[in-house]
Amino acid sequence: MKLRISIAAAAVAAVTGALAPAGAAFAQAKEQFFPVLSYRTGAYAPNGVPFANGYVDYLKLINARDGGINGVKATWEECETGYATDRGVECYERLKGKGPTGATVVHTLSTGITFALTDKSFTDKIPIITAGYGRADSVDGQVFKWNFPLGGTYWGAADMLVQHIGKKEGGLDKLKGKKIALVYHDSPYGKEPIALLQERAKMHGYDLSLLPVTHPGVEQKATWLQIRQNRPDYVFLWGWGVMNSTAIKEAVAVGYPRDKMYGVWWAGAEPDVRPAGDGAKGYNALTFMAPAGIGKVHQDVIKFVHDKGQGTGPKNEVGEVLYNRGLVAAMMSVEGVKRAQTKYGKKPLKGEEVQWGLENLALDQKALAAIGFAGFADPISTSCVDHEGGSSARIHTWDGSKWVVGPDRYTADQQIIKPMIKASAAKYAQEKKIAVRDCAKELASSK
């Protein structure tokens, strides 16, 4: 009898013990889970670290300052991708089911990983934000329901660079006969702008030469000897990580003027210029969304996160270009959730619900100022058709110690880009047998 009682007691204790964590999980269930695909080691770590720090710091700020996203606590887990597509997919698979509602949204932080995850998004129904990178054709929300290249694509970036040098030359017609060299990372990322630059070359008659640089980009001697030989009027740099600073150093070594060099917005941060020392003076790059500097959101990050000893990285990186971009990326995730909460309620949301939020973002200057991003993010207005939500950028120039932002703001010429997006998206839909959404019908049915 005693034995039976003991066994029964043990069984009750075991069941209670087993259920206790489940109870705790239910108690903690008001959480929104964000997978963080980052690279803090490897060839691209100098650029990956500040971005990841900015992203995580913003999530910490939302919890510390606002008590979560309308009361729903943000949770996250980092996974090291090393900027490798296979590891990125592995991280995604590991994290996509975590949290009470699974992954909310994923920032791939790599064009290669974006290409891989886009195919999976149609079944997993987890939105992919690729702010300023990823596949350009994913602007078309009718085909790419789950992709959100918010704020800019590489086609837009290339277009704005051509516009800028056209302006410098006194008009786009003056580009006829000019020589432009594209020094690009030999990867899906680096190859993205080629289609647009070739299209523009046909229109304006400039001569485009393509100079690929193999991963990780530290061997560029042959590339820059060709540049010295051909003397292009402008060099566009589409690099990432150590490739950027190496390119600037090689430009110094062959005597190519830095003020004729223009980087994409991923080739225009402090880790790209500092290693080149004084040689980087005069180097230009696009600045997308957040230039370097301190605004309201940064002051909050310092007050609520760093001063409490909770900062993810060093305090002095707050306000640097890539850190700011990480902040903006996290802000986009959070605002997507907030927008979705207006429809689905202030509770943890599924990726499918957040997709609606991201597709209906309406962040104007006033809304951005209210969340502390005045001057550090551009307005975004998305729709079922347009998953980019607007694209503009400026040029900033390194003066040896800081980035100086130029006065002109450029907007991608949609007349050129839209037909390219349509054609490429349609091709993708046909290849992958994806049913194209009827946005007008969806809009009507939602009213």
Add this chain to the structure above:
Amino acid sequence: MAAKKNGPVIALGAVLAAGLAAPLVTGSPLGFYLEVLIGGLMAGVLYSLVALGFVLIFKASGVFNFAQGAMVLFAALALARLAEWLPAWIGIPAGFPALTLAFVLAAGIMVGLAWVIERIVLRPLVAQDPVALLMATLGVTFFLDGFGQTIWGSDIYKIDLGISKDPTMILESMFQGGILVSKEDLIAAVIAAGLVILLALFFQKTATGRALRAVADDHQAAQSIGIPLNRIWVIVWAVAGFVALVAGMVWGAKLGVQFSLAQLALKALPVVILGGFTSIPGAIIGGLIIGVGEKMAEVFLGPPLVKMWDLAGGGIENWFAYVLALLFLMVRPEGLFGEKHIDRV
């Protein structure tokens, strides 16, 4: 008879010579051609610096040390970070004094690392299959790559040797715009030459060097005359660590110290395949051939190939180095200067 035996080598030499001369025949300007050639030679010198480390360890222990690239990164990180930290730690002036002391300390760290590797990794694997030793060095590679970044950091760090980065032009009267020569590359070449001379003196003139050569020739025979194998292995790994430090310093000054150095250092693999695993001159000549070959291919072969067959394009210098090594492997498996392996039946 000898000509018949060396036929494939001669044929390959002829093909490469033709490839080398082809750009001139097809109308490339001589000045530009010379620039690419010099650039290739200078890059080759840097590859040779790392290849030397591979050769040293293989000669003395028969171990193919896959971790040599990781050792270059680790040594360069130690040098760069110590040079940065020492002024704050002990008040030594920043710049050359701090860099000198950092170099000494980094050399000490590499010797310590050699001792640890010998004790923990190599000694338990004595008399094991060479593949087991290779796999062990692979493990050391991943450990050093990760651990190095954990303790030293993963940013891009500077090593300032005070060399001007501005281009130097020579023969301006002969060629329009002159021929570009990089001072950094020239100094790297001088350092590499100095290192080779130092190693040659060490191997030929010192008792330890002679012991190393004896071990390289025959482990068992060396042991039978009282040469302590374990101590020799520590010494040879320490020397390879020193070579890695010099290579890391030169490369780090040129490119910045960052993880990519470890990957770049793997370029020494085709160099040792081509030059021979056991030959120090082979490492030098192999480096020069690979350096020139890949730069020439990237500039003069890649673009016409892409145009001719409407290919997608892409950099070819990375894989071209291995193609060259494979060609040599086919006609001369022991490499240009490697020892021919003869088995008695």
